[in-house]
Amino acid sequence: MADLSLKFLIDADHGQFYVQDLDPYEVWLEDHGFDPQPAGGWTDDALTVHRIGLEPHSISVGTARDDLVEAQIIVHTSAPALDSAAVHIVEADLDAPTGHLAVSSPGVDPADGPSIVVPAGLLRARVSYVPSEPPVRDTNGGPGDHFLYRIDLWQVGQAREIVVIKQGPSSWAQ
Template sequence: MIDADHGQFYLQDFPAYDDWMATHAMDPNLPPAGWTHEAVHIHRIGVEAHSISVGTARDDLVESLINVHASAPVLEPSAEHVVEADLDVPNGELTVYSPGVDPAEGPTLTVPAVLLRARVSYVPSEPPDIVTNGGPGDHFLYRIDLWPTGQAREVAILRQGPDPWAG
């Protein structure tokens, strides 16, 4: 379970993300990134250098599952929405946290120190057996599958869920 504060949580190579933001965040020549209109309404994920923000249907504790694979896994058949994006993790350490949590307090996962492809699947689920904040919104398992990729690719929607989706 992760606290999806403000309806999101992050997967970041935090030192690389922090360094990149310190030198590039205000560069007017870079294309928009993060929570763009398309990211909010279509992708459901925000993509930045060394970071993916996963939008959630609840501002609450949410179920998440992160798997690292040697190659692309099969598509989760019960997923309502599936999107893929690149995630560069040069330090080989992925931090998972949300806006209300200090990154140092979030769990970390050792991953290959390469460009990874991340598949985020929104799998409908039942409410968890633990006590949560009781926020409104649908329950999903946010399944993130990661594997090394040899080339950079654009964000790709493999299965488009309904719009509006959080409710």
Template sequence: MADASLKFLIDADHGQFYVQDLEPYDAWMTDHAMDPGRPPAGWTDDAVNIHRIGVEPHSISVGTTRDDMVEALITVHAFEPVTEPTAEHIVETDLDAPTGLLSISSPGVDPDDGPSLTVPAKLLRARVSYIPTQPPPVETNGGPGDHFLYQIDLWPTEQARDLAILKQGPNPWAG
């Protein structure tokens, strides 16, 4: 099986974008959106300051260093890939994708207007790597923050695992 991939630019409004299996995520939100102890988009204090990703069922919020257009790459692998040696920060978590259709959006990009990717309909392990790069090939707002390629590697897994930081980037990290 050849690896499937999707490279895209997205407006990381409010310094984030989402990778979600939208149908089960929306169903989960119907039951949990008003929970007073639930941080929006999974953005706990540790998520903001250490992990750089927010995690909820069927959803990963990727924190970006810029409130701007950012470049991302999602690759689906048959097996766990090697880590990217040039990445400044690397974190892994699980992403349950029971429908096998991932939607990519942000606070400024509706899921219907963002890219999508078909993946194995099962529990996936997701590795998010922050790889230093040049500005994307589009005009940006010129605001503060370093440029990264946000690389998301996905592969099937049979067993749920906790979030793990494989390489901790500097802190503070955004802006």
């Protein structure tokens, strides 16, 4: 089976975008009063070390820019090789019981964002920050480095902890 891929541009409003199995995520939110703390899973470690926030059925990807950013989701049959060009790489689990992933941000409604159908169940997500050129439609020319936010997904049988495989520089919005 060939790898499934979705490449897209998204407005990373407030320096983030979300990859979520939306229906179970919304049920979880409802059970938590629609105001879980910390919001988006942005713990101190998420902000300074991981650069991704985790909630059930959701990954918040922190970006170096509050702008239009380029991202790619690739679904594999097994763990892919690491991208040697990436300056930051982190892995975490994403529980996707329906297999319908929606991409959104504070400024992009999930109904308007890209989506992809993936194998339902527990997925390992590797988020790699790969230096890139500005997207074709750079919106505001503001501060921050340009990256391709690459999210590799593959099914796993057992949950594992979040792990930083390669730590990027501490100040990355230059």
